Amino acid sequence: MTTTHLTHITEPPGVAPGTGYTHVVTGTGRLVQLSGQVAFDEHRNLVGEGDPKAQARQVFENLRRCLAAAGADFSDVVKFTIFMTDIAYLPAVREARDEYLSGLPLPASSAVQVAALFKPEVLIEIEALAIVRE
Structure with a gap:
C-alpha cells in the first residue's frame, strides 16, 4: 500500500503476516528521528501514574x-x-496508537518488555x- 511518499509492505513473500504492524515501510524524503517519549506533560508531570492507558495516550500526544x-x-x-515494563500493556498502547493513527497504514514496529525505565x-x-516528503 502506498501512502503519499511511503510504501507499506504488510506481507513480504515467505514471511508470516504481522498483527498490528507492517513488516516493511520504505519511502523518500527527510528523515525525522524522535527520542523516546514518556507520559510527561509539558511541565514534566507524569500523566497516569499506574495507568498504562493514560500513559499510552500521553505518550502518543507527545509523539504527535x-x-x-x-x-x-x-x-x-x-x-x-x-518499550514497556510489562508486555501486558501492549493492548493499551495499541488502543492509543489506533486513536492517533485512525485510517492510516500501520508503521513497522517493535515491542520490547524491559526490566525498568528511567523512573x-x-x-x-x-x-x-x-520520513517527511520534501
Whole structure:
C-alpha cells in the first residue's frame, strides 16, 4: 500500500503476516528521528501514574507534538519502538496508537518488555522514525 511518499509492505513473500504492524515501510524524503517519549506533560508531570492507558495516550500526544515540530505527522511515521515494563500493556498502547493513527497504514514496529525505565513510575516509552516528503 502506498501512502503519499511511503510504501507499506504488510506481507513480504515467505514471511508470516504481522498483527498490528507492517513488516516493511520504505519511502523518500527527510528523515525525522524522535527520542523516546514518556507520559510527561509539558511541565514534566507524569500523566497516569499506574495507568498504562493514560500513559499510552500521553505518550502518543507527545509523539504527535514532536512530529508537528518537525513538520511531520503520524502519516509520515515508518517505525515505532515500544518499550514497556510489562508486555501486558501492549493492548493499551495499541488502543492509543489506533486513536492517533485512525485510517492510516500501520508503521513497522517493535515491542520490547524491559526490566525498568528511567523512573519506576514510567511504564511506557516509545521512539519513532518518520520520513517527511520534501
